[in-house]
Amino acid sequence: MTGAAEATAPHGPGTGDAPPVLALAGVSKSFGAVRALREVSLELRAGEAHALAGENGAGKSTLVKTLSGVHRPDSGQVLMDGQPVEFHKPADAQRHGVAVIYQEPTMFPDLSVAENIFIGRQPRASLGRIDRGEMRARAAELFARLGVALDPEQPARGLSIADQQLVEIAKALSRDARVLIMDEPTAALSGNEVARLFTVVKALREQGCALLFISHRLDEIFELCQQVTTLRDGAWIASEPVAGLTHEALIRRMVGRDLDTLYPKLDAVAGEVALKVHRLTREGVFTDVSFEVRRGEIVALAGLVGAGRSEVARAVFGVDRWDAGWVEVNGRRLPPASPTAAMSAGVALVPEDRRQQGLVMDQSIERNIGLTGLKGLRRGPVISRAAERDRARDWAIRLQLKFNRLSDAVNVLSGGNQQKVVLAKWLSTRPQVLIIDEPTRGIDVGTKAEVHRVLSELASDGMAVLMISSELPEVLGMADRVLVMQEGRLVADIPRADATEESVMTAATGRAS
Amino acid sequence: MAPDVTAVNSARAPLSRFLRWDVLVGILLVVVFIGGAAGSPEFANIDNLSFALGDLGEIALIALAMTLLVVAAEVDLSVASVLGLSSALVGNLWDAGWAIETIIPLVIVVGAVCGLVNGLLVTRLGLPSLAVTIGTLALYRGLALVVLGDRAIAEFPQTYVNLAVGDVPGTPIPYPVAVFAVLAVITAVLLHATGFGRALFAIGAQVEAAHFAGIRVKRIKLILFVVSGVVAAFAGVVYTLRYGSARADNGSGLELAVIAAVLLGGVDFDGGRGTLGGVIAGVLLIGLLRNLLMLNDVSTEIQSIVTGLLLVISVITPRLVAVARQRRRVPSPVVPTPPTT
Missing domain, CATH: 3.40.50.300 (P-loop containing nucleotide triphosphate hydrolases)
Known part of the structure; x- marks a missing residue:
């Protein structure tokens, strides 16, 4: 179905006659009920x-x-040079x-570059000893072929x-x-x-x-x-x-549709400052980060992976310490390194890794949602199961969670529904500042739109939202302002009107994209 | 367009509700009891059972605190040494003419300090509790020997000995068992019905998620270690009075019986899972087995082998069951790793 196109390739000598080097033919793969691949075909050709x-x-x-x-495909074939392989x-x-x-x-950080290259297939000298000289020479030869200057003897660490x-x-x-x-x-x-x-x-x-x-x-x-x-x-x-x-x-x-309809950010009037971060520094991680988020605003924190965005969020919420600077919520300073204090000041953090940080995967939907508000579920000294269930049910309905029983473990839910449980868990604390790290990572497009709608509504109701996202369309579609981080520093603060893929990427990478 | 995700749900087989580990242990307990009664005429009389229960007192008490620790994915192997240190202190101070009323609170405080040391090493330095408490197991036992040497102090006043061996008036229940019953109820409520209990399960199952949910993980763990030390020290007092003998090597090896009981009761050694009911069944099961072995004149070596086997079996069996279940499910539906790019 491909490859026949004449206009194809300035570099494509292999196109056409020879079978593709590697191909997928009608491959499907499901995880539980999530259909990750449906009859996908692909042909990779030499050159x-x-x-x-x-x-x-x-x-x-x-x-x-x-x-x-x-992974092995549930159906369909993997082909090499036209022959099926498994x-x-x-x-x-x-x-x-x-x-x-x-x-x-x-x-392997403690092994040298050459050892990393030949791990498990080291060239041998007599008596089965590793021939280090040969290994080094061959690594150097490879780097020469690639035209890069790397020392084969250098340890991989660093x-x-x-x-x-x-x-x-x-x-x-x-x-x-x-x-x-x-x-x-x-x-x-x-x-x-x-x-x-x-x-x-x-x-x-x-x-x-x-x-x-x-x-x-x-x-x-x-x-x-x-x-x-x-x-x-x-x-x-x-x-x-x-x-x-x-x-x-x-x-x-x-995307399959226009971007504007996918990211339904409602207009909201920005109110007073809810979150103020002043010259926050954690040594070696981020430096001198200052910004404000107002009520009703969705502020995106953009940047490349490793720019320090999640680390700033973790510090603001108190999961990590900071070395200098301060954080104010509604005019009151937060003590450092105390998620408990941040929560009682009205901050919520929907973390990046929902399987490790967001949820207790083995526990039920209701327990996960209840975990952030145990005090509010108390009747006397004990937790009321009825109250726990009611709270979970309320939020499950509001977020259109798809579930069988509230007592089911969250690990049977799809990624999108798990994310909704994390959202419910945090929204049930009635936060005034919501920090949400990669709100739609790894969830399907339909749920994604729902999450975006929820965020937009929350902002309209006066919540201050700080959203970290690596997806530019999401950043551009949702944010009232875009803050850009690069190598641990805040390098740009771009209003919605000026935010484009180019302006954000330029700031994030320090180059024109 | 969105993938159909509503159907992702394991319809749990009704049978597996009955096959819960702690329920199985309860059933096993009944079987052992009936079997014991049939096989040995001395077994099922009130005096023997009362003795068997009393003989379990220290293990049962310590198992309560141990359950909380193991649910939170920690362990305290130093409990028997704290018991020994406590016993040695009781002996030494009594020998030096102190009043029991002064000795007991002091010994409890020492137990708290022992637990605090364990807890600080685990929470402040981030060391694994298994390693830390193996170290303090040796350390506290060593201190006990320093305190009392190889002496044995006996002749405690009868009123106090009676508190350790006597029954609650009008019942066949020894005082330590009554104390245990009250503490067990409190612990069960704490673990299964309070926010503290919810926090323990969350810490044991996914410590990072617990931390992100605002749970003070380190503080809670520290509290658990202190409680464990206090309970072990109190058990040391009970032990000393019950045997009427204070020795530095009292209760050595007891930690294994405690941990065997906790794991046999279905608490997951990796944390996050378990019930106090299961642990109580586990404690009773171990107690009855030991009693039966004793009645049949089985040597202490064999008793130790049985305890060890129970420990190993209770660790292995749930794993085997889990593996078998995993195999049965064809395309593992438990972890629908979302496709991420």
């Missing part, structure tokens, strides 16, 4: 960079994990020459994420990888680092590697790739040449 586009939760990571042997585990995919470079590679990715690429090359899958490699990189990565990747492409590239930054897709496949809600939408496609057309494929 071609293929982009995978789609919103969060569209199924991109599941697709990558299917290609790399982490990857039972990641090692199978590796043996077939499929390598994945993750956003943040995991390395390498930047960009350098770690290059080590991973060298590792893939050392295994003669024919397919390189890059899952959001640029999310945490600076402008120069992205440029260097692209030089390396383009060279590999020209050497005949097949590339699958995932990025939220559309410009990068247009710069690097010849083909693009779009997923939405786990379904295949289109595979087409990048040439001739516009940004707008691609976004329409990803």
